[in-house]
Amino acid sequence: MAGSEEKAKLLGSNLQNEFTLYPVRWWILLQVSFVSFNQSLFWITFSPIYGPSKEYFGVSTSIVTWWLNIGVVAAMLFFPISVKLMERQGSIKTVIVLSGVLQAIGMCARLLTMIHPTSTWATVVIFFAQILIGVVGPLVMSIPPLVSAQWFGEHERPFATAISTLANSTGSAFGFIMSSYLAAKADQMPTLLYTHAGIAVANLVMILMYFPAAPRTPPSAVALEYAQGKRGSSSSSSTQSKDETLFAVLQNPSFMILGLSGGMLAGVFNAWSGSFDDILHPLNPKRFTQTLNSWLGFGCTIAAIAGGTILGRLTDIDFFFRNMKGSLTLMATITSIIMTYFTLALPSTISSKPLLPSTFYVTCALIVTSAFFLGGVFPIMYELAAELTYPAPESTAANVIVLIINIAAFIFLFTLDTLNKLKALNLVMTGTAVLGIVLFLAVKPVYRRRAAEHKNQLARESIQAVA
Numbered sequence: 001m002a003g004s005e006e007k008a009k010l011l012g013s014n015l016q017n018e019f020t021l022y023p024v025r026w027w028i029l030l031q032v033s034f035v036s037f038n039q040s041l042f043w044i045t046f047s048p049i050y051g052p053s054k055e056y057f058g059v060s061t062s063i064v065t066w067w068l069n070i071g072v073v074a075a076m077l078f079f080p081i082s083v084k085l086m087e088r089q090g091s092i093k094t095v096i097v098l099s100g101v102l103q104a105i106g107m108c109a110r111l112l113t114m115i116h117p118t119s120t121w122a123t124v125v126i127f128f129a130q131i132l133i134g135v136v137g138p139l140v141m142s143i144p145p146l147v148s149a150q151w152f153g154e155h156e157r158p159f160a161t162a163i164s165t166l167a168n169s170t171g172s173a174f175g176f177i178m179s180s181y182l183a184a185k186a187d188q189m190p191t192l193l194y195t196h197a198g199i200a201v202a203n204l205v206m207i208l209m210y211f212p213a214a215p216r217t218p219p220s221a222v223a224l225e226y227a228q229g230k231r232g233s234s235s236s237s238s239t240q241s242k243d244e245t246l247f248a249v250l251q252n253p254s255f256m257i258l259g260l261s262g263g264m265l266a267g268v269f270n271a272w273s274g275s276f277d278d279i280l281h282p283l284n285p286k287r288f289t290q291t292l293n294s295w296l297g298f299g300c301t302i303a304a305i306a307g308g309t310i311l312g313r314l315t316d317i318d319f320f321f322r323n324m325k326g327s328l329t330l331m332a333t334i335t336s337i338i339m340t341y342f343t344l345a346l347p348s349t350i351s352s353k354p355l356l357p358s359t360f361y362v363t364c365a366l367i368v369t370s371a372f373f374l375g376g377v378f379p380i381m382y383e384l385a386a387e388l389t390y391p392a393p394e395s396t397a398a399n400v401i402v403l404i405i406n407i408a409a410f411i412f413l414f415t416l417d418t419l420n421k422l423k424a425l426n427l428v429m430t431g432t433a434v435l436g437i438v439l440f441l442a443v444k445p446v447y448r449r450r451a452a453e454h455k456n457q458l459a460r461e462s463i464q465a466v467a
Contacts, residue, residue, distance in 0.1 A: 018217075019217070019220055039099070079138060161379050166379065178195070277290055325384070331376045336433040387446065
């Protein structure tokens with residue numbers, strides 16, 4: 001009997017009898033989502049308003065384009081720092097505070113350009129601000145699965161990841177509307193800059209007022225590992241095995257297949273959905289106006305958010321969780337079918353004339369529905385990546401995916417003019433979706449994190465039985 005009590009005491013030092021879910025977790029999720037929302041909102045500032053931006057700052061179209069692209073370049077270069085930063089214990093608060101500070105500095109710096117907006121130094125200041133916003137990108141796009149792991153319960157994580165992951169896309173969608181509404185003319189540009197600065201400062205104040213580093217007691221076995229310093233690199237008690245390194249993650253075949261397929265899909269889709277002016281306007285300038293194309297981009301993003309949120313919620317259910325590979329393959333298959341019809345219904349590299357019938361409303365419907373199903377891919381791939389790469393921190397796999405997303409988007413944008421001349425924009429999107437099916441089928445799902453939690457649960461039950 002004494003031996004059993006001693007065993008229970010020994011195990012109990014490493015396992016908690018009760019996991020606690022705190023209501024404040026939703027506040028944390030809101031803050032993380034708001035920072036991510038703002039990053040995309042600020043990053044896309046000038047893209048929806050090329051005309052007013054060129055007139056107000058006295059710059060060329062290429063400069064306005066590079067104000068967008070420089071953020072992608074900065075995000076790719078910041079990748080190694082982002083990985084190391086998130087491996088540290090307590091990294092969630094560090095990342096969110098740093099993101100809030102960088103965004104506030106960037107948005108306030110942009111206000112200085114109003115002194116002499118057409119000067120060279122004003123253009124440089126905008127570049128500086130966009131670089132800061134770009135640096136925030138990999139931080140806020142990679143942190144969602146880590147937040148879910150440390151603050152939410154086992155059956156809440158997919159939905160929580162979906163919300164904070166899709167917040168970035170939501171910011172982009174609202175950015176189109178906000179920029180177009182607040183700065184439709186060049187002399188309205190200061191209103192937009194003041195609004196963004198106010199949002200950034202208010203967001204930073206909210207973070208500094210209350211953002212706990214971690215829950216008082218862990219909500220799950222995975223969170224307990226972080227609390228005990230068993231995952232991450234800064235704690236003296238952390239056991240650094242090869243499974244916890246970036247190189248081990250990169251050497252995981254199933255994860256790399258998942259990351260390449262999902263990352264390419266997300267990156268190409270993000271760039272493609274912002275190119276409707278190039279794709280649709282030449283077909284029917286009177287119907288597919290710049291304003292309508294912007295709204296189509298907005299609708300496309302909202303549809304993707306809806307699809308991701310719904311599938312993320314379904315993945316909280318054990319049946320769907322155990323079939324994440326099937327869900328990813330199904331979403332990519334439906335998207336491929338829709339995109340194939342869309343591509344063949346418009347002039348393309350394959351044929352200068354449409355091969356399938358279509359109307360204005362059918363074209364719009366195809367765009368929105370393809371985005372809905374493709375949106376379901378994004379949050380699920382982060383959760384499956386966390387399972388495949390356990391016990392590496394969730395953020396390590398997420399950082400790799402975000403890097404692939406940025407590389408894919410940058411390549412698409414860099415070759416946009418060439419692809420447009422070849423009428424191959426839709427073909428690239430369709431081909432990426434088809435390739436996604438093949439790669440998703442090659443993934444071998446292993447639910448390492450879930451298995452570890454169940455093992456922990458059995459140990460806890462054993463403790464309670466002998467206590």
